[in-house]
Amino acid sequence: MNIGIVGFGGVGKAFVKLLYDKKNYLEKIGLDINLLYIINSTVGIYNPEGINLKNLIENLDLNKKLDEFYASKYINTNFNKMIEIKDIDTLIVMTPTNKETGQPGLSYIKQALENKINVVTADKGPVMLAYKKLNELAIKNNVQFKIGCTCGGALPTVNTGTIDMAGADILSIEGILNGTTNFILEHMENNMVSYHEALLEAQRLGIAETNPSLDVEGWDTAIKLLILTNVLMNQEKKLSDIAVKGITSLSLNDIEEAKRENMKYKLIGKTTNDNGNIHMSVNLEKIDISHPFYIVNSKNKGVRYISDTLGDLTIMGGASGVRAASASILRDIININC
Numbered sequence: 001m002n003i004g005i006v007g008f009g010g011v012g013k014a015f016v017k018l019l020y021d022k023k024n025y026l027e028k029i030g031l032d033i034n035l036l037y038i039i040n041s042t043v044g045i046y047n048p049e050g051i052n053l054k055n056l057i058e059n060l061d062l063n064k065k066l067d068e069f070y071a072s073k074y075i076n077t078n079f080n081k082m083i084e085i086k087d088i089d090t091l092i093v094m095t096p097t098n099k100e101t102g103q104p105g106l107s108y109i110k111q112a113l114e115n116k117i118n119v120v121t122a123d124k125g126p127v128m129l130a131y132k133k134l135n136e137l138a139i140k141n142n143v144q145f146k147i148g149c150t151c152g153g154a155l156p157t158v159n160t161g162t163i164d165m166a167g168a169d170i171l172s173i174e175g176i177l178n179g180t181t182n183f184i185l186e187h188m189e190n191n192m193v194s195y196h197e198a199l200l201e202a203q204r205l206g207i208a209e210t211n212p213s214l215d216v217e218g219w220d221t222a223i224k225l226l227i228l229t230n231v232l233m234n235q236e237k238k239l240s241d242i243a244v245k246g247i248t249s250l251s252l253n254d255i256e257e258a259k260r261e262n263m264k265y266k267l268i269g270k271t272t273n274d275n276g277n278i279h280m281s282v283n284l285e286k287i288d289i290s291h292p293f294y295i296v297n298s299k300n301k302g303v304r305y306i307s308d309t310l311g312d313l314t315i316m317g318g319a320s321g322v323r324a325a326s327a328s329i330l331r332d333i334i335n336i337n338c
C-alpha cells in the first residue's frame with residue numbers, strides 16, 4: 001500500500017522509524033507499506049517509487065531538515081499536488097491539534113476522504129469538531145477514517161469502546177487521558193521539582209502538545225473525553241459543554257500535603273448519563289488508594305467504562321510518548337488492511 005504523511009514533527013518522525021523497525025513484521029503479515037510523501041508546514045518531498053526509510057532516518061539523525069532532501073533524491077511537492085496525483089491509498093495526518101478550528105488537519109482529512117483516500121489521524125481537532133461528518137464522508141466514499149491515536153494513543157480507548165464493548169450501552173466514561181499532566185503531577189510529587197521544571201521535562205520527552213497549555217489547562221483531556229463521549233455514547237456534544245479545570249493552580253505544597261495523607265492529585269475527565277442528561281467535566285481530584293486510578297503512574301493513562309451489559313471495565317497503561325503514539329497509528333493502518 002502507498003501512504004503519505006502530512007505533519008512531520010515528533011510523532012511523524014517516530015512513525016517513520018517504526019515503519020523501518022517493523023519492516024520484517026509487516027512483510028510477514030503481507031503488508032508492504034510504501035511511503036511516497038512527507039509534507040510539513042513549508043515543504044514536501046515525494047518519490048513515486050517510495051522514500052528510502054533507512055536513508056531518511058540516517059539524515060534525520062544528522063539533524064537534516066526536510067527541505068534539504070528534495071534537492072537530491074526527491075521531488076518538491078505539496079498537499080494539493082499529492083491530491084491531484086492521487087497515488088496513495090492512505091493519508092496519515094499528524095498536524096498540531098487546534099481546538100478552535102481543527103485546521104490545518106480538518107481540510108487535509110476532508111480532501112483526502114473526498115478523493116477516496118483512507119485517513120489515519122493523530123490530530124484531535126478535526127475529530128473533536130467533525131467526527132460524525134468526516135466518518136459519513138468516509139463511508140460515502142468507501143474508505144476508512146481511523147482515530148485510535150487521538151484518544152490516548154497506545155491506550156486503546158476507542159477500539160475497546162467500539163469493538164470490545166459492541167452491543168453494550170456505555171453509561172459512564174472516566175479517565176486519566178493526558179500523559180503530560182499525569183507525568184508532571186508525579187514528577188512534582190516524587191522529586192519535589194517545580195511545576196515549570198516538570199513541564200519542561202514533559203516537553204523534552206515529546207509528550208506535551210505543540211501548544212502545552214492544551215495539556216496543563218485540561219483541554220487535551222477534555223478533547224479526548226469529548227471524542228469518546230460523541231463516538232461511544234452517540235452524542236453531538238461540544239467542548240463548551242464541558243466544565244474544564246487544569247493543573248496550573250496546584251502548588252508543590254498542595255502536593256506535599258496530599259502525600260502526607262497518602263493521597264494523590266489526578267486530572268480526571270468524566271462523562272455521566274443521568275437519565276439522558278449528559279454531564280461532562282475535567283477536574284483535579286484528590287484520590288486515595290481505593291480509587292482505580294491511584295496506581296496510574298508516570299506517563300500512563302487509564303479509562304473506565306461502565307456499561308449496561310458488559311459491566312465495569314478499567315484499562316490502564318498506554319504511556320504517552322512519540323513512539324507509542326506512532327505505534328497506535330500503525331495499529332490503525334494494519335486494522336484498515338486486515
Ligand SMILES: NC(=O)C1=CN([C@@H]2O[C@H](COP(=O)(O)OP(=O)(O)OC[C@H]3O[C@@H](n4cnc5c(N)ncnc54)[C@H](OP(=O)(O)O)[C@@H]3O)[C@@H](O)[C@H]2O)C=CC1
Nearest residue numbers: 007008009010011040041095096097104122123210321325
Ligand atoms: N506527541 C504525542 O505523544 C502525541 C501527539 N498526538 C497528536 O499528534 C499531532 C502531532 O503531534 P507532534 O508530532 O507531537 O507535534 P509536533 O509539533 O512535533 O509536529 C507537528 C508537525 O505538523 C507540521 N505542520 C504544522 N502546520 C502544518 C500545515 N499547515 N501543513 C502541514 N504540516 C504542518 C509541523 O511542520 P513544521 O515542522 O514545518 O512546523 C510539524 O512537522 C498533534 O495533533 C498531537 O495532538 C497524539 C497522540 C500523542
Ligand SMILES: N[C@@H](CC=O)C(=O)O
Nearest residue numbers: 178179180207209320
Ligand atoms: N499531550 C498528550 C499526547 C497524546 O495525546 C498527552 O500528554 O497525553
